[in-house]
Amino acid sequence: MDEKNTPKIGHEAHAVPFDLFDVWFNEAKNKEKPYPDAMTLATADANGRPSARIVLLKGFDERGFVFYTNYESRKGDQLAENSFAALCFHWKSLEKCVRIEGAVTRVDGAESDEYFASRPRGSQLGAWASIQSRPMSGRFDLEKRVAEFTAKFGLGKVPRPEHWGGFRLIPDRIEFWSEGKFRLHDRQLYTRDAEDKGWNLQKLFP
Template sequence: MGHEAHAVPFDLFDVWFNDAKNKEKPYPDAMTLATADAQGRPSARIVLLKEFDQRGFVFYTNYESRKGSQLGENSFAALCFHWKSLEKCVRIEGAVTRVDAAESDEYFASRPRGSQLGAWASTQSRAMTGRFDLEKRVAEFTAKFGLGKVPRPEHWGGFRLVPDRIEFWAEGKFRLHDRQLYSRDANDAGWDVQKLFP
């Protein structure tokens, strides 16, 4: 195992992500989010990456959704990006925390008004009798807020996955893929870097 205190996987992710934004259409920011409940039962879905930096990878959702509830029970999760056109994949694992309210407010304010109203109207992951249930709630909140500012609902905001493992996978001929694993070292002072067998 090699130790590279200055090796920053976020720089490599930035290079790959920018390449994906140029070549992977649509949704280069789409990532699989895997969570598990308190009993360890897993669930996976696609969410969109909204920002990343050395603090971690951020996505937004309804805190009362299934994924939000599972993260409340078990704060560990995994992300997976698959960019087919690049023949590359990034796997990320770590603990998840809520972003602060000011950060969620700022992102919510940048969303289109229809998406803001949708955050109020959708009781995400709960059953409805038909599409009209949702349309009725959208109409109710449209009337409630009129032409004024739509505030962020308390049940909606961001999560940040703080990685302790990031694996970069690149397609190789004859399935001899290139795999490089970054793991936070024991003192959280840097990253250990390993090449893995495909």
């Protein structure tokens, strides 16, 4: 790609959106405290009824954006019914926002195992103890299950539960939004080209 045709974002050139996301995410990690990795995950069930919640980004590259959860949770059930989802980052200290849309797939077992092994032991036990999104009569129900799995695994290794692991959102649309005076915001939209797997860049009216 020659220089005159290189997409421009601010004062930098970014031929793929992951490069720009990396720049913005590093800025957020320096300025957005706490949880620069917090993102809204929006899913929908088979009937199109939407649901949104905050999850944490645990990794990204050109394959997509990864988060972890209980596969039997409400979000897990919805993704099994409807594999398309959306993510939204809002970094108020930067006055920037990133919106991401695409299909979602499970990460492979080895990748989920590696991440699970890096978690604190208490979080590992919590993944076993919590029947996520299901009703409980009170806090004691959860504490009892934590105690049960603490006793079960003792001082040994806590394996990853089969019902827990990662999802990867494979984006086909990524929008970068930054604050402008008088609501004249800057919006840059990347859309994936279905034929050559590259990216197209457009400016949008705010």
